[in-house]
Amino acid sequence: MKDFYCVLTFHTTHHALNTEKVLKEKNIPVKLMPVPRQVSSSCGIAAEFPCESREKILKLCKEYHIEFDDVHQIQNDKKSNWFAKWISTSK
Amino acid sequence: MKDGKGKIIASGGLVGILAALLVKFGNPVNMGICVACFFRDIAGGLGLHRAAVVQYLRPEVPGFILGAFGMAKAKGEFKPRGGSSPLLRFILGFFLMIGALVFLGCPLRMILRLANGDLNALLGLFGYVAGIWVGIQFLKQGFSLGKSIKQPAVSGYTMPVFGVAILLLLLAAPAFIFFSESGPGSMAAPILLALGAGLAVGAVLQRTRLCTAGGIRDIILIKDYHYLWGLIGIFVFALIGNLLFNFETFKIGFTDQPIAHNDHLWNFLGMALAGIAAALLGGCPLRQSILAGEGDTDAAVTILGLTAGAAFAHNFGLAASPAGATLNGKVAVVIGIIVVLAIGYGVVKSVAQKASEGKAKGGISANV
Numbered sequence: 313m314k315d316f317y318c319v320l321t322f323h324t325t326h327h328a329l330n331t332e333k334v335l336k337e338k339n340i341p342v343k344l345m346p347v348p349r350q351v352s353s354s355c356g357i358a359a360e361f362p363c364e365s366r367e368k369i370l371k372l373c374k375e376y377h378i379e380f381d382d383v384h385q386i387q388n389d390k391k392s393n394w395f396a397k398w399i400s401t402s403k
Numbered sequence: 404m405k406d407g408k409g410k411i412i413a414s415g416g417l418v419g420i421l422a423a424l425l426v427k428f429g430n431p432v433n434m435g436i437c438v439a440c441f442f443r444d445i446a447g448g449l450g451l452h453r454a455a456v457v458q459y460l461r462p463e464v465p466g467f468i469l470g471a472f473g474m475a476k477a478k479g480e481f482k483p484r485g486g487s488s489p490l491l492r493f494i495l496g497f498f499l500m501i502g503a504l505v506f507l508g509c510p511l512r513m514i515l516r517l518a519n520g521d522l523n524a525l526l527g528l529f530g531y532v533a534g535i536w537v538g539i540q541f542l543k544q545g546f547s548l549g550k551s552i553k554q555p556a557v558s559g560y561t562m563p564v565f566g567v568a569i570l571l572l573l574l575a576a577p578a579f580i581f582f583s584e585s586g587p588g589s590m591a592a593p594i595l596l597a598l599g600a601g602l603a604v605g606a607v608l609q610r611t612r613l614c615t616a617g618g619i620r621d622i623i624l625i626k627d628y629h630y631l632w633g634l635i636g637i638f639v640f641a642l643i644g645n646l647l648f649n650f651e652t653f654k655i656g657f658t659d660q661p662i663a664h665n666d667h668l669w670n671f672l673g674m675a676l677a678g679i680a681a682a683l684l685g686g687c688p689l690r691q692s693i694l695a696g697e698g699d700t701d702a703a704v705t706i707l708g709l710t711a712g713a714a715f716a717h718n719f720g721l722a723a724s725p726a727g728a729t730l731n732g733k734v735a736v737v738i739g740i741i742v743v744l745a746i747g748y749g750v751v752k753s754v755a756q757k758a759s760e761g762k763a764k765g766g767i768s769a770n771v
Contacts, residue, residue, distance in 0.1 A: 324547035325624075326754075344625040346617075353480045353697060355612040355686065357625060 315388055318363040320373075321347055321356070321381040328357040331369075334376050340365050351384045408632050414611040415636025421600040422515050422637075423644025425463075428592040432652045432661035433516045435641075436463060436604065438688035439500055439509035442706070443713035443722075444588050445569065448581050451710070452717035456586025460573040462594050464692065465566030466601015471609040471696030472563040473602070480609075483559025485700030488548040491746055492701055495680045496708025497715070498739035499688065502676030504713065504722040505732045506530070507663055510615035510677065510687045514634060516663060518641035520655035523663050523670055530671035534678020535619045541683065541747035542624070545754035548683070551701055559698030562706070566696075570598070587662060605696060613637075614690035616681035662725060669728035669736065676739045683747060 322328045328344055335342040340361065347358045361369060363385060373380055422435030434440055440457075447458030475481040503509045506527045508516060513531065516524035538546075572580055573594065583589040591597065611633065618630030645653050657665050664670070681687045686694065686702070688709055694702035716722040721732040728736075 323550035324545075325542045326545040326547055329543060329624075345627055346612075346621055346629050349610075349612070353475065353609065353612065355614050355617045355630075355690065357621070 316363065316385055317360055317388070318366055319345070319348060319351065319358040319360050319384050319386060320369070321351060321358045321384065323379060323381050325357050327378050327380060328359055330376070331359045331373070331378050331380070334372055334378065335359070335361070335369065338372065340369065340372075348384070348386050350386060351382075408629075411611050411613060411629060411633040412636040414607045414613050415633035415638075416640035417607055418511070418604055418613070419515075419518065419637040419640030419642075420644045421604060422641050423648050425592045425597060425600055426645075426652070427648040428596055429590055430592050430597075431587040431590045432649070433508075433519050433521065434512060434587065434662065435515060436600075436689075437508050437512035437515070438464070438467075438692060439503035439709070439713070440512060440587070442500070442688070442709050443504060443716070444583075446710050446713040447583070447588060447717070448572075450579065450581055451714035453581075454717040454722070455581075455588075456583050457588040457717070458581035458583045459588040459591055460569050460580065461591070462570060462573060462598040463601035463604075465569045466598045466603075467605040467608075467689070467692040468562050468566040468696040470602035470605020470607075471693040472566075472605075472698075474606040474609040475697040478610075481559065481698050483554045483556050483698040483700065484551040485554045485558060485704075486549075487551040487701045489701060489704040491548060491750075492684060492705045493708035493711070495684050495743060495746065496688075496691070496705040497712035498743055499677050499680035499684070500709045500712030501716055501721055501732075501735050501739050502673045502678075502680065503688070504716045505673035505728050505736050506670050506677070507723050509689070510674070510681065511637070511689050513674065514615070514637050515641050516660070518638050519645050519649070520653055521660040521663050522655065522657050523660060523665050523667070526667045526670040527674040530674035531615075531678040531681075532619055532623075533671075534675035534680075535616060535682045536623055536678075537675070537744075538679045538682020538747070539620060539624050541751055542620075544751040545758070546683065546747055546750050547754065548685075548701075548750070551699070554700060558700050561700065562695040562703045565703075605693060608689070608693050609697060612690075612693075614686050616678070616687040617685070617690065619678075620682055664723055664725055664727045666723070666728045669723070669733060672736050672740070673723075673728070673732075676736055676743065679740070679743045679747070683743065 425435035
């Protein structure tokens with residue numbers, strides 16, 4: 313697993329769904345997910361994508377009039393505490 | 404798994420265990436934590452309705468708000484914001500409460516009822532999921548209550564101050580506050596325990612964002628099961644808690660369940676109404692209380708809607724009782740479903756109109 317990934321956050325769920333549709337048509341890997349906790353305390357929906365496609369995606373958003381809130385780069389958890397370690401080893 | 408599954412299960416588990424403990428120490432059965440019921444009791448305590456059996460200033464509610472407020476403050480996440488269709492939110496909150504009181508419980512109590520063997524809650528669960536599915540169809544068509552904007556700090560403090568005021572009124576118990584002498588409103592855990600449980604739940608849920616409506620929405624809409632684990636945590640730990648602490652009340656079946664009725668159709672439709680409203684609001688009553696603590700004034704307006712809905716539900720004889728749903732309640736649920744569908748339709752229509760205007764200017768339509 314990579315150390316980081318990128319997410320787009322949105323003001324409305326509808327734009328998240330739209331993003332998924334547009335990116336899938338263009339064969340850019342994308343997955344909708346709950347907004348990562350590090351980014352916001354809201355419980356909305358974000359779109360996860362590999363950071364390499366960032367520029368391409370921002371261009372597409374503009375082209376397709378998709379309003380997004382922000383782009384974030386997220387570090388994957390380093391499994392720092394004992395409990396997380398214990399859970400990941402017992403899986 | 405990017406976000407720890409353990410954390411969300413544990414936060415659900417905390418809610419489940421505390422709910423069982425609050426029943427053990429005095430709350431009505433299966434009502435260890437019921438956000439709709441508690442707002443209904445507060446509305447009664449303040450004299451907004453005069454149903455003598457459900458009047459009490461439940462300290463759990465200020466606990467949720469202040470717990471979330473404290474945690475948000477500590478983590479720098481207290482953000483006063485608002486302005487996202489407050490009136491529509493008030494109405495959605497109002498009818499969410501009507502639906503919940505015809506079923507006899509908020510979505511959280513629905514899970515707690517299931518965890519104590521009350522199979523009537525299954526009908527509620529089916530209704531709730533169906534309602535959320537309907538709400539999602541509107542989301543897919545572009546439904547949005549609009550984005551909220553930053554507001555002056557003072558507006559964000561409204562609900563925390565309201566929480567403190569409720570606590571002060573509870574402690575001072577002036578003559579104008581109503582306290583039930585019999586019925587569910589008279590059954591309560593000690594104030595400190597109830598407040599402590601509320602604070603803990605508020606603080607933890609501010610961190611983990613557990614929400615019954617959001618959980619089911621994510622399953623249907625994006626096949627994401629993160630929050631579902633939290634809901635399973637509530638169920639499993641409430642079940643364990645009930646077996647440990649409240650074994651004498653545990654009974655699997657449809658009949659003679661505490662504060663419940665078996666009008667299957669109206670259990671289903673009541674929660675379907677709650678489900679549509681919660682999906683359009685983007686959160687169940689518990690989640691709205693947490694958001695209100697974080698400074699979200701739209702959630703605060705939703706809470707006022709819930710409280711007003713509860714007051715009307717008892718003033719107009721809409722709330723069900725163990726004897727079953729009332730005729731007035733059935734009519735109100737039908738009206739409620741029509742109103743929330745109309746709100747969904749109206750918003751989608753105006754979004755589509757805006758999109759087609761955009762199209763004329765060279766954009767593309769935004770329909771999924």
